[in-house]
Every structure is written in structure tokens, then in C-alpha cells.
Amino acid sequence: MATSSSVQQLRIRYATALKAFIASSKTFEILDTVPPQLAGRPRDNSRSLFILDSSYNPPTSAHLKIATSALEESNRPSRLLLLLATQNADKPSKPALYEDRLVMMTLLAQDLRTHLQSLSSAPLSDLPEIDIGVTKKPYFVDKAAAIEQSGEYPHGLEQVHLTGYDTLIRIFNPKYYPPTHTLQPLEPFLSRHRLRVTMRPDDEWGNREEQEDYLRNLAQGGREQDGAKREWVDRIQLVEGRKAGETPVSSTRARQAAQSNDGLLSSLVPESVRTYVVSQHLYQEE
Numbered sequence: 158m159a160t161s162s163s164v165q166q167l168r169i170r171y172a173t174a175l176k177a178f179i180a181s182s183k184t185f186e187i188l189d190t191v192p193p194q195l196a197g198r199p200r201d202n203s204r205s206l207f208i209l210d211s212s213y214n215p216p217t218s219a220h221l222k223i224a225t226s227a228l229e230e231s232n233r234p235s236r237l238l239l240l241l242a243t244q245n246a247d248k249p250s251k252p253a254l255y256e257d258r259l260v261m262m263t264l265l266a267q268d269l270r271t272h273l274q275s276l277s278s279a280p281l282s283d284l285p286e287i288d289i290g291v292t293k294k295p296y297f298v299d300k301a302a303a304i305e306q307s308g309e310y311p312h313g314l315e316q317v318h319l320t321g322y323d324t325l326i327r328i329f330n331p332k333y334y335p336p337t338h339t340l341q342p343l344e345p346f347l348s349r350h351r352l353r354v355t356m357r358p359d360d361e362w363g364n365r366e367e368q369e370d371y372l373r374n375l376a377q378g379g380r381e382q383d384g385a386k387r388e389w390v391d392r393i394q395l396v397e398g399r400k401a402g403e404t405p406v407s408s409t410r411a412r413q414a415a416q417s418n419d420g421l422l423s424s425l426v427p428e429s430v431r432t433y434v435v436s437q438h439l440y441q442e443e
């Protein structure tokens with residue numbers, strides 16, 4: 158468990174690293190790995206790279222679940238990249254500071270490994286390593302290319318992007334792909350990589366059946382007029398999300414709970430993240 162002074166040191170280190178990243182021409186960088194790696198050690202033992210891209214504002218128990226279930230289900234050596242998007246496709250940046258989010262991502266990574274260990278008898282050394290990365294690219298096609306071109310991972314390593322259903326819909330919205338506004342820019346992404354999509358049934362995005370229908374329509378050629386290929390559906394896995402009756406979890410709800418101090422925060426974020434949010438007085442002004 159991290160002490161408060163080691164967390165503060167980590168925060169300072171992240172603030173410095175982030176400043177250098179933002180000033181650089183890099184579009185992707187790994188700032189840290191959990192557990193810490195020996196300098197110069199190649200990241201070469203994995204056959205799949207799971208990637209959870211988010212604003213982590215703050216990381217929630219939904220992010221924890223999405224990543225855990227992917228790693229648990231995987232039957233090949235895997236690595237996880239928690240990727241902080243410093244530029245969002247739609248939303249303007251809001252508090253907390255990026256260095257605070259990076260600290261909370263590290264706490265999430267530590268919790269994730271502890272949780273995975275509690276589910277199996279595997280020694281800690283066999284658990285997936287978790288990279289903490291940053292990208293300036295808002296769109297998935299560009300994030301994937303930036304990761305490939307960074308040379309940080311073995312050439313040709315398959316990326317499995319972990320998203321929610323709401324994000325899948327936005328990936329398939331032609332408005333993001335000027336100048337032609339077709340879905341053809343998705344071809345290099347979906348021919349090499351995959352999407353593992355967690356359902357997010359609610360009023361805005363429809364129920365489970367409607368979310369499954371969306372992929373059925375894609376498989377039947379329903380998006381060919383936009384430039385989508387039917388076979389892309391084979392690269393997209395739809396998995397169960399929140400069960401009926403479970404509280405909906407989102408970063409927005411966590412920020413609101415932190416601000417109103419209504420006691421709900423502990424049901425929305427992992428305990429280590431809750432402690433950090435409270436101790437740093439995050440989200441008091443939203």
C-alpha cells in the first residue's frame with residue numbers, strides 16, 4: 158500500500174513527466190509501469206495488449222471491472238495499458254489536474270493486480286504488467302497508430318481496446334472522419350486490432366437487446382452505405398455490463414458524489430481512489 162509521502166512524490170514525478178510530454182512532439186508515451194520495470198527491459202512477453210483509454214476523471218469501479226474481466230477472460234499472456242487521453246474528441250478538459258489522474262490510474266493499477274491475485278493462485282510475478290500511458294490523440298484510429306509507431310511494444314502486437322457501448326457508437330459516427338465523413342478510416346484499425354465493448358444499458362443508449370441489434374445490423378451490411386465492412390463485426394466483442402438493479406457507475410457521478418459528500422463515492426470508485434480524492438479535496442468546485 159502506498160504511503161502518503163510516496164504518493165506525493167509520484168504526483169510530482171508525473172507532473173514533470175507530463176510537462177515534458179506535452180512540450181514534445183510525441184503523441185504517445187508510457188510514463189510508468191506497475192510493478193516498476195528495470196530500465197531497458199523490453200515489453201516483449203505479451204501476445205495481446207488490452208488498452209483502456211479514458212479521462213480517468215476519476216477512475217471508477219466500472220473501469221476496474223472492464224479491465225479485470227478482460228484480463229481474467231484472456232487465455233494468452235497479456236498486458237494492460239491504462240491510457241490517459243489529454244485531448245478528448247468532444248469534452249473540454251475539467252478538473253482534476255492530469256497529475257492527479259495519473260496518480261489515481263496508478264492506484265487503480267495496483268488495485269487491479271491485487272484483485273486479480275485474489276481470484277487466482279498465481280504468484281504476483283505471473284500477473285499482467287500494467288503500463289500507465291498518455292496520448293494527445295482523441296480518436297481511436299490515431300491512438301492505435303501512435304502506439305504502434307512508438308516502438309514501445311513488439312511489432313504487430315494485437316491491441317484490444319476496451320470501451321463502453323456509448324464509445325462504440327461514437328467510433329462508428331462518420332462525423333469524426335473528415336473530409337470524406339465515411340467509416341473507411343476505421344479499416345486499418347479494425348483489420349489489425351479489436352474492440353471489447355462493455356454494454357451500458359440505460360435510457361440514452363437503449364437496453365441490452367438494442368445494443369446487440371446494433372452489431373447485428375453491422376454484420377448484415379446495414380452500415381455499408383457509410384463505408385463499414387460486415388466482417389468488422391468479427392473484431393468486436395460485446396460483453397455484459399451492469400446487471401439489472403446495480404447502481405449505474407460513471408466518472409460524472411463520482412465527481413458529483415465527491416462534491417456533495419453524500420456518502421455515495423465509496424460505491425463508485427475503488428477505495429484507494431476514494432482516499433486520494435478526499436485527501437486531495439478533488440472535485441470540490443465543479
Ligand SMILES: Nc1ncnc2c1ncn2[C@@H]1O[C@H](COP(=O)(O)OP(=O)(O)OP(=O)(O)O)[C@@H](O)[C@H]1O
Pocket residue numbers: 210211212213214219220223319320321322323324355356357398399405406407408409410
Ligand atoms: N459504467 C460503465 N459501463 C460501460 N462502459 C463504461 C462505464 N464507465 C466507463 N465506461 C467506458 O470506459 C471508457 C472510458 O470511460 P470515460 O472516462 O468516458 O468514463 P465516463 O464514466 O463515461 O466519464 P464521464 O462521466 O466523465 O463522461 C469509455 O469507453 C466508456 O464507454
Ligand SMILES: NC(=O)c1ccc[n+]([C@@H]2O[C@H](COP(=O)(O)O)[C@@H](O)[C@H]2O)c1
Pocket residue numbers: 210211212242244245246247248294295296297298324327328329330333
Ligand atoms: N471516433 C472516435 O475515435 C472517438 C469518438 C468519441 C470519443 N472518442 C474518445 O473516446 C474516449 C472516451 O470518451 P469520453 O470520455 O467522451 O466518453 C476519449 O479518448 C475520446 O476522445 C473517440
